[in-house]
Amino acid sequence: MTMSGSLFPQMLVLLAGAVVAAPIFRKLGLGTVLGYLAAGVVIGPVMQQITEAEEVLHVAEFGIVFLLFIIGLELKPSRLWQMRGDVFGLGTAQVVVTGVVLTGLSLLVGLAEWRGSLVIGFGLALSSTAFALQILSDDGDLNSRYGQRSFSILLFQDLAIVPLLALVSILATGVGETETSALTGLAVAVGAVVAMILAGRYLLTPLFQVIARTGAREVMIATALLIVLGSAAAMQAVGLSMAMGAFLAGVMLAESSYRHELEADIEPFRGLLLALFFIAVGLSLEVDVLWEQLGFILVAVPVFMLTKGLITYALCRLLGSPHNDALRIAFLLPQGGEFGFVLFTTAVAAGLLSSGTASLLIAIVTLSMALTPLGATIARRLMKVEHEELDEDFEGAGADVLMIGFSRFGQIAAQILLAGGRDVTVIDDSADRVRQAASFGFRIYFGDGTRKEVLIASGIEKAKIVAVLTQKREVTDKIVDLIRSEFPETKLYVRSYDRIHTISLRGRGVDYELRETLESGLLFGRKTLEALGMSGAEAEAIEEDIRKRDEERLLIQAADGLMAGRHMLHNRPVKPEPLIKPKNAPAAEDEGALAEEVAD
Structure with missing residues (x-):
């Protein structure tokens, strides 16, 4: 079967390969990336189900476009400023020094001429963000000192892919160009970038405000796709990479109130297309070349990982890391990364590397990734480092409190x-409320709290408390049920609609709930008694007595039903009654609940 045949059966084969391989490799602790690569190798070179990998790669490259858009979305200037020393100091040093050394090794063994070796050196200098962050997360070390420095290096590497992709284009087209044409191309590219920045600053947010008011989620998703693909196409039209355009669009929207909603909408497309990209890389592997170079690969992988690890250790020590931290970082980041695949396949398309050399490099990177979990395990056994928590989480990775809903109740609490x-990270699904809050200096994000992907993008996994302050009971219940199901360890503080809703929320296991009118009603009643001549102490004692008996009755009702605890209304001076006694009132009517519902 080739790509010239029916597309439908081929898509089924690719999807089946992803569905089968990813869970198996994840269960083995090797990660989904290696699973996708293995699936591509089996489908293509081994079983010969799809033989023209280039056409699959052409479509799958959009996964990289979406990935860089999301990276841009996450790069808030405030977060970069806080981590600037490690990101632009240690990160820059790691990429540059490692890239130069590996470029020299590539020239020494004759993998390619100088331009191709430059791509090889800097491609291998990048580590696997997916592998490293997964290991840090599994070990609970994301907030440790060495975890923070590792993340800073990975963050700079994510940034470095943009100029490195541009470098590939320059190396491929620079030879033979006249000085005039080069200057013209540079001027056009700079102009396009400036235009992109201006459009992002003055057009995108008003556009999303208009779209959000329609209330049509599918239109919002279509708009997000249009922004990403449109910006990518614009950069490609002026000779830059599509990834550069998507990255710029993401950065322009990083401070937007719609950032979390955009990330949630784009994430499924990014994940699926990126998986397709890695499968396509596997499809393009030349197994014959690998078999012929097996001896070289078995020597190159340990030499490459050792060289990279030693450089990383030395730089970390030079820039202030203790021995133990530097050693753990070196064990965590010696592998090649996903962006190496991107650079190598791009270099093949640009004529800087042969497909055989690219297959050899991809095999080296793949084996280094497969060995990383083993290296991390060895590091954990060799090192005896006390678990260290930072005083503050990374800015932009999730606040202490995630607040869902920003009506009057939420505004006061905030x-x-x-x-x-x-x-406090605040999300609300009202475009008008987002805009109005911004005019008063509040920073809130547009997002639907009933969607798991929006909660994740908003930082629920980092939040110490999630405050659900939505207005409608059914919406509140849906959010509470979702969080209790998907994030069971999350501490939930919830705004309750009325007494019945309070009992329902307690049955759902929330950590704290408060009826929206209870405290204000009690305070209003106490102040009225004081205005009628009662002493403040006596009025306060009555208020506290009512609050205490109300809580006792709630506990009884939660255990025995709504009709339980009625006697507690009549053995004290307070006896709530409806304003107008209903005719033919149902025998089972609860006086306290009815009085409270009338008041609400």
Whole structure:
């Protein structure tokens, strides 16, 4: 079967390969990336189900486009500023020094001429973000000192892919160009970047405000895809990479209130197309070349990993890391990364590397990735490092409090939290409320809290408390049920609609709930008694007595049903009654609940 045949059967084969391989490799602790690569090798070179990998790669490259868009979305200037020393100091040093040394090794063994060796050196200098972050997460070390420095290096490597892709284009086209044409091309490219920045600053946010008011989620998704693909096409039209355009669009929207919603909408496309990209890389492997170079690969992999690890260790020590931390970082980041595949396949298309050399490099990177979990395990056994938590989480990776809903109740609660010096991430699905809040200096994001992917993008996995302050009971219940199902360890503080809703929320296991009118009603009643001549102490004692008996009755009702605890209304001076006693009232009517519902 070739790509010239029916597309449908081929897509079924690719999807089946991803579905089968990814869970198996994840279970083995090798990660989904290696699973996709293995699936591509089996489908293509081994079984010969798809033989023209280039056409698959052409479509799958959009996965890289979407990935760089999301990387751009996450690069808030404030976060970069906080980590600037490690990101632009240690990160830059690691990429540049490792790239130069590996370029020299490539020239020494004759893998390619100088331009191709430059791509090889810097491609191998990049580590696997997916592998490293997964290991840090599994070990609970994302917030450790060495975890922070590792993340900073990975963050700079993610940034470095953009100029490296541009470098490939320059190396491929620079030879033979006249000085005039080169300057013209540079001017056009700079102009396109400036135009992209201006469009992102002045057009994108108003566009999303208009789209959000329609309430049509599919239109929002279509708009997000249009922005990503449109910006990618614009950069390609002026001679830059599509990835560069997507990255710029992401950076322009990083401070937008719609950032989390955009990330949630794009993520499924990114994941699927990126998986297809890695499968296509496997399809393009030349097994014959690998078999012929097996001896070279078995020597090159340990030499490459040792060289990279030693450089990383030396730089970390030079820039202030203790011995133990530097050693753990060196064990964590010695492998090649996903972006190496991108650079090598791009270099093949540009004529800088042969397909055979690219297959050899991809095999080296793949084996280094497969060996990384083993190296991390060895490091954990050799090292005895106390678990260290930082005082603050990474800015932009999730605040202490994730607040869902920003109506009047949420606005008051947020003021208390912000005045107490706590970071709060707020999401709301009303475009008008997002815009109005921004005019008063509040920073909230547009997003639907009933969607798991929006919660993840908003930082729920980092939040210490999630406050659900939505107005409608059914929406609140849906969010609570979702969080209890998908994030069972999350501490939930919830705004309750009424007494019945309070009992329902307690049955769902929330950590704290408060009826939206309870405290304000109690305070109003106490102040009224004081205005009628009662002493403040006596009025306060009555308020506290009502609050205490209300809580006792709630506990009884939660255990025995809504009709339980009625006697507690009549053995005290307070006896709530409806304003107008209904005719033919049902025998089972609960007086307290009815009075509260009338008040609500």
